[in-house]
Amino acid sequence: DAGVIQSPRHEVTEMGQEVTLRCKPISGHDYLFWYRQTMMRGLELLIYFNNNVPIDDSGMPEDRFSAKMPNASFSTLKIQPSEPRDSAVYFCASSLRQAQKAFFGQGTRLTVV
Amino acid sequence: AQSVAQPEDQVNVAEGNPLTVKCTYSVSGNPYLFWYVQYPNRGLQFLLKYITGDNLVKGSYGFEAEFNKSQTSFHLKKPSALVSDSALYFCAVRADTGRRALTFGSGTRLQVQP
Numbered sequence: 001d002a003g004v005i006q007s008p009r010h011e012v013t014e015m016g017q018e019v020t021l022r023c024k025p026i027s028g029h030d031y032l033f034w035y036r037q038t039m040m041r042g043l044e045l046l047i048y049f050n051n052n053v054p055i056d057d058s059g060m061p062e063d064r065f066s067a068k069m070p071n072a073s074f075s076t077l078k079i080q081p082s083e084p085r086d087s088a089v090y091f092c093a094s095s096l097r098q099a100q101k102a103f104f105g106q107g108t109r110l111t112v113v
Numbered sequence: 114a115q116s117v118a119q120p121e122d123q124v125n126v127a128e129g130n131p132l133t134v135k136c137t138y139s140v141s142g143n144p145y146l147f148w149y150v151q152y153p154n155r156g157l158q159f160l161l162k163y164i165t166g167d168n169l170v171k172g173s174y175g176f177e178a179e180f181n182k183s184q185t186s187f188h189l190k191k192p193s194a195l196v197s198d199s200a201l202y203f204c205a206v207r208a209d210t211g212r213r214a215l216t217f218g219s220g221t222r223l224q225v226q227p
Binding site for chain 2: 033043045055100103104105106107
């Protein structure tokens with residue numbers, strides 16, 4: 001298995017633009033997580049899904065952030081409009097209910113200028 | 114609410130010496146505890162977990178961790194450090210019921226000197 005696949009690996013955008021981050025979880029995994037990593041705040045959970053349904057979105061910072069999981073093999077995290085303080089590395093992770101541990105993608109480094 | 118504390122931002126150790134990276138946690142209910150490692154420009158890689166059973170858990174790359182319920186700790190250890198162990202280490206916790214997502218500590222940078 002190729003593991004959790006995120007795209008793009010790097011994204012540079014101007015303030016006010018829409019940004020879409022993509023994630024393909026490991027096939028068969030029923031949980032998907034979006035995390036954000038910054039120097040100041042460390043690793044923060046943004047949202048997670050179980051069987052494509054959002055379970056906990058309490059970590060989503062503002063209405064500018066939205067996440068979808070239209071099917072078991074794809075999820076998006078959208079920021080509209082983007083701001084410089086959104087600059088961070090965004091990680092997607094997936095796990096199987098019985099296995100407990102989460103597998104992480106390589107992350108998308110977002111820079112908003 | 115659940116939380117993880119990693120009191121050391123950085124740990125320095127000489128190659129061949131034993132290493133310890135500290136972690137304490139707070140959670141309602143029984144804890145599921147994890148250690149992950151992050152190399153530069155990479156995602157997090159799973160090292161080991163404690164769910165139940167033996168308090169001493171063995172994981173990847175010769176690492177182990179000891180669960181101590183009374184001290185609410187889950188310190189990561191290795192008997193003999195390698196230069197290649199230099200990386201950022203994260204401790205994480207979740208309760209055995211309820212919220213599925215992990216709560217991570219702030220991370221500890223391990224620097225192993227040759």
